[in-house]
Amino acid sequence: MNPHDWIAMTTAHAQCFCRDVRLDADLPSQWVAHCHCSMCRRAHGAAFVTWVGMRADRCRIDDPHGRLRWYASSPGAERGFCSRCGTMLFFRSERWPGELHIALAHFTTPVDRDPQLHSYWDMHVAWAAIDPNDGLPRKTPA
Numbered sequence: 001m002n003p004h005d006w007i008a009m010t011t012a013h014a015q016c017f018c019r020d021v022r023l024d025a026d027l028p029s030q031w032v033a034h035c036h037c038s039m040c041r042r043a044h045g046a047a048f049v050t051w052v053g054m055r056a057d058r059c060r061i062d063d064p065h066g067r068l069r070w071y072a073s074s075p076g077a078e079r080g081f082c083s084r085c086g087t088m089l090f091f092r093s094e095r096w097p098g099e100l101h102i103a104l105a106h107f108t109t110p111v112d113r114d115p116q117l118h119s120y121w122d123m124h125v126a127w128a129a130i131d132p133n134d135g136l137p138r139k140t141p142a
Contacts, residue, residue, distance in 0.1 A: 010026060010027055011024050011025065011026050011027065011109075012024075012025045012027055012029075012052075012107055012109050012110065012111045012112070013025075013107065013108050013109045014089065014102055014103075014106040014107045014108065015106060015108060016067075016081075016082035016084075016085055016087035016089055016106065017082070017085040017086075017087045018067075018082060018084050018085035018087070020063070020064075020065050020067045020082055020084050020085070021061065021062070021063050021067050021068050021082045021087070021089060022061070022062040022063075023059060023060065023061050023062070023089070023102060023106075024059070024060045024062070025052070025054050025058060025059045025060075025102065025111075026058040026059075027058075027111065027112045028112050028113075029052050029053060029054055029111055029112055029113060030053040030054060030055065030099065031052075031053040031113075031116055032050065032051070032052050032053070032104060032111065032113050032114065032115045032116055033050070033051055033053070033115060033116055033117050033118070033119045034048045034049070034050050034115055034117070034118045034119065034136075035048060035049050035050075035051055035119045035120055036048045036118060036119065036120045036121055036123050036124040036125070037119070037120040037123050038123055039073055039074065040091075040120075041123075041125070043073065043079055043088050044088050044103070047124075047125050047127070047128030048118075048124065048128070049103055050103070050104040050105065050115055051091065051101040051102065051103060051104065052101065052102045052103075052104050052107070052111050053096070053099055053100075053101055054099065054100050054101075054102060055098060055099065055100075056092070056098055056099060056100040057098070059100050059102075065084070067082045067083045067084045068080055068081075068082065068083070068089075069081055069082075069083045073091075076093055076094035076095065077091070077092070077093035077094070077095070078091070078092055078093070079091050080092070087106065088103065089102060089103055089106055090102055090103075115136060116136065116137075117136050117137045117138070117139055118130070118136055118137070118138045118139065119139055119140075119141060120139075120140060120141065121138035121139060121140060122140045
């Protein structure tokens with residue numbers, strides 16, 4: 001697919017590794033950001049996680065085999081994963097009511113925007129090289 005075809009798309013699709021948990025998300029997204037917090041790093045086993053912020057009411061989760069599980073990762077926050085393949089797909093929190101955060105890597109179709117910032121930059125790891133000239137703001141949420 002041409003990278004600019006997302007302009008004509010109204011729905012983006014995501015899925016876990018085994019494809020038992022799927023998602024349809026009606027665009028537009030609210031934001032896309034790289035999160036460098038230690039909890040995202042540990043949950044995903046990666047230097048950072050790129051999240052797509054969506055209004056939860058614009059997302060439809062298809063879980064015909066009942067594989068989606070939610071882990072209470074911190075007070076008022078949960079991470080959604082597939083109990084068959086272990087894919088960590090989602091994040092939701094009382095801090096951002098009405099939002100569902102979906103890991104960008106699990107989308108099988110393009111979303112409507114590129115990453116816009118580095119969140120929790122103060123927690124980034126030194127062992128992962130990140131282009132200092134990528135033009136994205138580096139923020140530490142209050």
